[in-house]
Amino acid sequence: MAKQNAFYAQSGGVTAVINASACGVIETARQHSDQIGTVYAGRNGIIGALTEELIDTSVLSDAEVAALRHTPGGAFGSCRYKLKDIETHRSQYERLIEVFKAHDIGYFFYNGGNDSADTCLKVSQLAESMGYPLKAVHIPKTVDNDLPVTDNCPGFGSVAKYIAVSTKEAALDIESMCATSTKVFILEVMGRHAGWIAAAGGLAGRGEGEPPHLIIFPEIPFDRGTVMARVDDCVKKYGYCVIVISEGARYADGTFLADAGTTDAFGHKQLGGVAPTLAGMVKQDLGYKYHWAVADYLQRSARHLSSATDVAQAYAVGKAAVKLALEGKNSVMPTILRTNDAPYQWEIGEACLSDIANVEKFMPRDYITPDGFGISALGRQYLAPLIQGEDFPPYKDGMPQYIRLQHKLVSRKLPDFQP
């Protein structure tokens, strides 16, 4: 196989460890410099491929590449941009192939969630139909943990650890003060359709009586009367009540508790503000003093508290993607296989993109307690290993030493293109 260049792009919401995957891709490619030339990174994700804005990663020192492993955010830029339908917008896909051709790109690594898995699959199929030899490998990434087949998704373990630790810490605060002050604390967490992140809050305690006292999942229809009765019971029994609520909490008819009314580029509703909404109900129905927090981007960028397991897996899927491509695999995604629960053991597997694209994995009902407000033993068994281990970034003068790359763009060879 002749030596060819590679293209790597980050897609969708970034995570604390997506750059660890980038690090895995670039370091592994450098180890196979006989087969892979330069790794080009798309500036702002797939848009960079369409506009031919390719970042030359060959100018990065080994130390700079290594620093990606401990740097949150998307070092090359990411985007919320879904390629349009291939039937009606074939030119977009053809443009990608043109750009790949112009820069002798034979490997396409796309680092993202469900939507990008779908794009990766389509690009692979189009390349094949156009007779362009391309190895397209998807690299899993999503804090939402909602990709199928893989046991878990890189990015999730770190946000899970952040939410579990934050819940535990805030609960100690509230417990200290509840006799005379705040009795109800509400933490809003991410997870539009799947309650994985909310579930991670459950790791703060060991169940009954230990905070969080209530987890509100998007999978369990919200009933105001039931929830308020539980909160009231909890305050009467324990003196306080800690609630972790998913931004995607919704009523039985599917209406979100807090619907900001705007949609993102993928057509998903932009949510936010479910915590103050719930706090308002507590005030109105129960009259307890409350506080609420919305972690928002803090939770998915908190590299200072990443799970060592998550960092290792994010790196491993990046590395595996390159290995798979070099083995000639196409339209695949490296997965994380759990081979043992306690002690937790995992290895890298492989899935066909056709089994991944646009499929969302929800929390199994039996990971949630029968009453719908906590995690079951089975849920705990699944979640607990994912937050194991610490992987602190280096610090200097009290601050983590994250890297910000200078982006050296490759000279363009093609005419402009309006994506």
Add this chain to the structure above:
Amino acid sequence: MAKQNAFYAQSGGVTAVINASACGVIETARQHSDQIGTVYAGRNGIIGALTEELIDTSVLSDAEVAALRHTPGGAFGSCRYKLKDIETHRSQYERLIEVFKAHDIGYFFYNGGNDSADTCLKVSQLAESMGYPLKAVHIPKTVDNDLPVTDNCPGFGSVAKYIAVSTKEAALDIESMCATSTKVFILEVMGRHAGWIAAAGGLAGRGEGEPPHLIIFPEIPFDRGTVMARVDDCVKKYGYCVIVISEGARYADGTFLADAGTTDAFGHKQLGGVAPTLAGMVKQDLGYKYHWAVADYLQRSARHLSSATDVAQAYAVGKAAVKLALEGKNSVMPTILRTNDAPYQWEIGEACLSDIANVEKFMPRDYITPDGFGISALGRQYLAPLIQGEDFPPYKDGMPQYIRLQHKLVSRKLPDFQP
């Protein structure tokens, strides 16, 4: 001096390091067991003294006491409860002295902010007027950093580090995505009247062009037009805008941007929700896509990210309080004296409570840039040392190992009292 017992109580909002002060008190008292008998801790702060609910700390193992150093929240319970006016409610103060007398308490250590410094002073004065020998020492604690005389307050350094790191991490996230997604990010931080915590966000960057692009201080009157123009300029220039805003942000007439309309036990207005309020202005005036976070209790309980400097100082003021009392000092507070800026050096000083009680320290205007939206070189010089060093708690199974004490109450000797 005959051997007497000590009383220790936590007051007001707890912090990530108030227990480190408790640890300093108890460990130091144990080292002077010839002079100090048992350290009793007030259950839920000063209320525990009024109701004669005294926690016997002598049953705690040395390891349990040592674990307080790395445990957030208030291990003995704190309270928002201000003793009433001594002229009209003298019986409250007399009750305290009765309880102290009944349990042979000769040392009173009160760990809190402005309000508790005032209480500590009054108790000391009353004891003297009643001829009861009491050494009353206040131990500084407040995330708001608004106590006078002392260079800084234990509790502040850790929240400062949390806000600086969180701002830096979130900014990397937003920068990654701003080409196609969120352009304005707003982080709401604590600090009712003083902008110290908001200022700490400034440590995330080095100034001009580096996030946070705007800090909104309670000390600088909020002008919607000016702020929106700055946000717009920033997005046009850098592609995105990161804003750290104090919960106490207010208009020129003193009205808070977000006034929840409720007050706490001290009569302070309970704030919250300034971030969504500002986000609404961004949406209405500029139309940019925004996200907002409210860190709330997460910021003051984040022991996982404490400043090692802060932990050391919190411990040191607890230790110094005992030393001062043993030297026969009364109505005093150990302070932190900055003896050098770079390298940062500090030592423990001493202040009279009459100089501390009910005095609030605001951000000096020259710590803020002339335009009112950032920290000056002077401000940076003051703040930077306070976040230095990491002091990670021990972890097990991915979670910090915080201690929750069993409270063994001492047998009551007095009739009931309704505080």
